[in-house]
Amino acid sequence: MELYGRDLFSFCRFVTRDRQDAEELYQDTFLKLYESRERLYIDRNAKSFLMSVALNLYRNVRRKRSVRERIAGAAYSVEESGQELPDEGEGVEERVLSGETCRALREAVRRLPDRYRLPVLLYYMEELTQREIAGIMGLPEETVKTRLRRARAILRKDMEGQGYER
Secondary structure, eight states: OTTTHHHHHHHHHHHHSSHHHHHHHHHHHHHHHHHTOTTOOOOSOHHHHHHHHHHHHHHHHHHHHHHHHHHHOOOOOOOOOOOOOOOTTOOHHHHHHHHHHHHHHHHHHHHSOHHHHHHHIIIIISOOOHHHHHHHHTOOHHHHHHHHHHHHHHHHHHHHHTTOOO
């Protein structure tokens, strides 16, 4: 928790798009690790392992919500929180100069479908390699590369449509 807790919470916050859901996912991730501690053996990147546990838990919740929506017709969808995430580690000048662009880009990333948004978050926010992302998401590395490329194209088109240049 001490080493990767902050990174994991940040990842959960971007994935769920809601602070309360992020806190729940964060806690569930560490609870899952605690419950399986006897049979747990992490021989590789612990951060990647944490992210994959969180991602799998997130997918399970989404799957359950989807089933509920189909069966009951109720709206259990994740809502946009509308809260701005803090820009940590930036100087005042950078915030003033790029604040609007960063907010627009963050919103564009939030609008991406999960299949593109998750690899973007893992690659750019968590700074994982494409190979690590492939392992976390259970996809071939080429699929991750393709999704990142397509996500960049969607983001570029979205940002240019809003009047931002490259």
